[in-house]
Amino acid sequence: MIQTESIQVAQAVAHYGSFTVAAQHLHKVPSAISYTVRKLEEQLDVQLFVRDSKRVALTPAGEHFLKHAGRLLDKVRQLEDSTRQVALGYERELRIAIDNVVNQGVMYDLIRDFNAAFSTTRLVVNGEIYIGCWDALFHQRCQLAIGAPQTVPEIIPGQSRFDFRSMGLLEWELVMSPDHPLTQAEAPLTADQLRDYLTITIEDSARYFRPGENWLDDNPSVLVVPNFRNAIECAIQGIGVTTLPRHFAHYYLDRGLLVGRAIHGVPWNTTCHVAWNDEVRGPALEWCLDWLGDSERLNQCWLTYDRVAQPEFHIP
Incomplete structure (x- = not known):
């Protein structure tokens, strides 16, 4: 043996x-x-x-x-x-992957309430980008993914161990600094008009699955950064243009730090998902799914701009 x-x-x-x-x-x-x-x-x-x-x-x-x-x-x-879970009646460890696209601040509410309910379950929270969420779920780096994109790798739907629910509408903004030359161009813009300028994208964290496609990557000049925080700062400093989830962009648009421009003819990811491994659905994972709620609650908590609370991506 x-x-x-x-x-x-x-x-x-x-x-x-x-x-x-x-x-x-x-x-x-x-x-x-x-x-x-x-x-x-x-x-x-x-x-x-x-x-x-x-x-x-x-x-x-x-x-x-x-x-x-x-x-x-x-x-x-x-x-x-799974054997320890049967013996103990709950998971010894729960791993959650949270995509960069959702409101990160809600994560702390989830952590606080989870620890109050499952003080002896080790909670591990990791960040993923785009297809990286599905990659982490499929390859058992997590049992729950929050913000997994609408583009689902072909191998996922055919397996009964995975399930997911929609988080509702995900809206986007093309943004740039107020003094960027494209702010003077006639609206709406086209993808071809962006080709003369640096575009800022976020790198997919997929390790084994093929990374997702980003239409901004087709530009001749592209800057790849690790997260939206860096993309926002680069856009504010006039380094390039980027796309942001509307719930992140609102804060900077309202204060004049960034300018949004309409653009036609580009593919947007209009929704995302909460996804989980149903094969290891123990009490802790079940609790998380109940806490997260239905699509309406998911959208309000994770994909909606809160005009009262200061966003977690605020850059002084």
Whole structure:
């Protein structure tokens, strides 16, 4: 029987390309790492690694083994978590992915109320961008995704373990600084008129799925930033033009820090979703779905501009 520890050691060696470096990261001596890999190869009766004086590399058999062994480890971890959940009656850990497109401030209300209800469940909240939300959900980096885009990877709908509900209408604004040359152009603008100017986009965080398409990326001059906060600051400073969810843009438009321009003939993502893994739907996940509510509540909380509260993306 192959031990999970042996697989993890082989994964580390493949990742770092070195027995010595793998040993450092696993807090073991190199001889122990080498011994574990050699015993695994003997057990399988195949060579997993090609060794030379400079680097260790996977053989074709090694690539095949680790590709499928990684999936087995994921299944083992899932089994461990579900077994503990049955024994304890609730999840030991809940991972939530929150897309950059939604109001981030609501997250703190969710965290506070969750911790009051499930003080012994470890809550992990990570940020994702666009298809990265679906990627995290499918590849088990989270059990719940808030703000997953309307573009759903083809592999998702065909699997009964995933479910989602709409968060309602998501509106966008093309924005720029008040002194940008495009503010003087006749409205509405077209995508071709943007080609002479720098456009600012946000990088998709998908690791395995193909990243989503952004029509601004078609421009000859593009600046890629990690989040809307950076895109807003770049637009305010006149570095380029960008698109913002309307619930972020309102604050800056109302104060004259940014100017919005109508544009025709471009594809907008007009909605997003709350999505979850129904296969691991325990009490904590069930509580979150109840707390999040229906599409109307989701839209009001996560996709609507609050004119009273100062937005979390305010830049002095």
